Amino acid sequence: MKKIIIVYGTTGGNTEMVAEVVAEILSKKHKVDVKRAELSSAKDILKYDVCILASPTYGHGLLEAHMAKYVKGLKEVDLKEKPCAVIGLGDPKYEQQYHIESAPILEKKLTDAGGKLLLPALRISMTPVMHLKGFIPHWTKQLLAKLQ
Numbered sequence: 001m002k003k004i005i006i007v008y009g010t011t012g013g014n015t016e017m018v019a020e021v022v023a024e025i026l027s028k029k030h031k032v033d034v035k036r037a038e039l040s041s042a043k044d045i046l047k048y049d050v051c052i053l054a055s056p057t058y059g060h061g062l063l064e065a066h067m068a069k070y071v072k073g074l075k076e077v078d079l080k081e082k083p084c085a086v087i088g089l090g091d092p093k094y095e096q097q098y099h100i101e102s103a104p105i106l107e108k109k110l111t112d113a114g115g116k117l118l119l120p121a122l123r124i125s126m127t128p129v130m131h132l133k134g135f136i137p138h139w140t141k142q143l144l145a146k147l148q
């Protein structure tokens with residue numbers, strides 16, 4: 001059993017919904033804490049075996065505001081090859097060139113801090129509701145397999 005932290009930023013609740021579904025599946029085999037970015041700090045990651053960061057995309061290809069603040073703290077942290085994963089959300093109706101740009105931004109922040117990505121990001125386009133029973137559990141099971 002591993003200790004996993006999922007930190008998310010959200011404005012409209014979509015990212016929270018995805019984080020909760022992923023946490024529910026992971027918690028059948030692991031100990032999972034889910035935290036809002038504004039109530040957590042990057043150095044908390046050091047207390048966990050695995051870290052998952054989740055953010056929607058806002059403002060022409062940027063992270064959600066609380067997550068943007070949170071990741072600044074990663075500059076002070078050495079993740080020492082800690083296993084990590086990323087969840088990004090977006091909607092192509094905003095700006096196609098920045099569609100789900102939060103995913104590569106978070107991946108870079110984690111790898112720059114020394115984290116090791118376990119698998120490609122979970123990328124959710126538009127509402128996550130239609131993916132709650134398909135794509136999201138499918139990705140989470142791939143993640144579970146990497147944690148064996």
Ligand SMILES: Cc1cc2nc3c(=O)[nH]c(=O)nc-3n(C[C@H](O)[C@H](O)[C@H](O)COP(=O)(O)O)c2cc1C
Nearest residue numbers: 010011012013014015056057061090091094099100
């Ligand atoms: C003002 C605004 C700007 C947005 N900009 C982008 C964007 O640049 N790229 C993208 O893929 N999605 C963009 N989105 C879509 C959101 O990322 C998407 O709706 C997401 O599911 C919201 O997540 P949340 O409910 O957790 O806040 C934008 C949404 C709003 C309201």
